[in-house]
Amino acid sequence: EIVMTQSPATLSVSPGERVTLSCRASQSVSSNLAWYQQKPGQAPRLLISRASTRAPDISARFSGSGSGTEFALTISSLQSEDFAVYFCQQYHEWPLWTFGQGTKVEIK
Amino acid sequence: DVQLVQSRAEVRKPGESLKISCKASGYKFPSYWIAWVRQMPGKGLEWMGIIYAADSDARYSPSFQGQVTFSVDKSISTAYLQWSSLRASDTAIYYCARQDITTTGAFDYWGQGTLVTVSS
Numbered sequence: 575e576i577v578m579t580q581s582p583a584t585l586s587v588s589p590g591e592r593v594t595l596s597c598r599a600s601q602s603v604s605s606n607l608a609w610y611q612q613k614p615g616q617a618p619r620l621l622i623s624r625a626s627t628r629a630p631d632i633s634a635r636f637s638g639s640g641s642g643t644e645f646a647l648t649i650s651s652l653q654s655e656d657f658a659v660y661f662c663q664q665y666h667e668w669p670l671w672t673f674g675q676g677t678k679v680e681i682k
Numbered sequence: 683d684v685q686l687v688q689s690r691a692e693v694r695k696p697g698e699s700l701k702i703s704c705k706a707s708g709y710k711f712p713s714y715w716i717a718w719v720r721q722m723p724g725k726g727l728e729w730m731g732i733i734y735a736a737d738s739d740a741r742y743s744p745s746f747q748g749q750v751t752f753s754v755d756k757s758i759s760t761a762y763l764q765w766s767s768l769r770a771s772d773t774a775i776y777y778c779a780r781q782d783i784t785t786t787g788a789f790d791y792w793g794q795g796t797l798v799t800v801s802s
Contacts, residue, residue: 618789
């Protein structure tokens with residue numbers, strides 16, 4: 575099983591700041607990586623697939639990068655609606671998909 | 683519009699059985715896989731497995747193999763997750779999600795979640 579490790583567990587950020595969340599895979603997942611956003615009481619929402627492709631209707635301030643074992647999600651200028659928990663997920667090792675444990679982005 | 687609408691919250695006692703549903707609309711149901719994801723209270727997301735709506739080919743995470751059963755009814759575009767004997771540790775929110783294997787590869791649409799509470 576591929577283990578996905580996200581860091582940090584919590585990020586305290588002020589609105590308007592640029593933030594970068596990290597996700598590391600225990601072995602290569604090529605570009606088969608997605609990022610999801612989850613707000614309290616809501617279902618997760620797809621932000622990024624194939625490591626760097628934004629989902630439809632997702633703001634351009636969200637960008638994904640990386641391949642192999644190291645990935646990043648960058649939010650260029652944090653808005654109030656971006657405070658949430660972010661999960662990465664690999665879908666490389668068929669059919670054993672795994673999620674990272676999540677990074678909570680909170681207001682500083 | 684693509685929608686996945688899940689059944690309402692359920693409360694059961696340990697040892698009881700349960701089947702929850704996920705009704706799809708707005709797309710060709712047989713053309714996609716449906717995934718099930720568990721979220722225990724205050725915790726992260728756990729992938730339970732997937733089922734192909736066209737032929738009911740189901741794949742389970744080792745952590746959930748033998749503990750749950752997936753099924754689909756193509757005639758009503760609905761996927762199901764069932765337990766034969768619930769435990770208190772099954773208390774969680776369960777999400778269904780559509781997986782677009784051929785394009786994004788990711789879970790592009792999610793149900794609203796079904797809260798399952800198992801308590802004596």
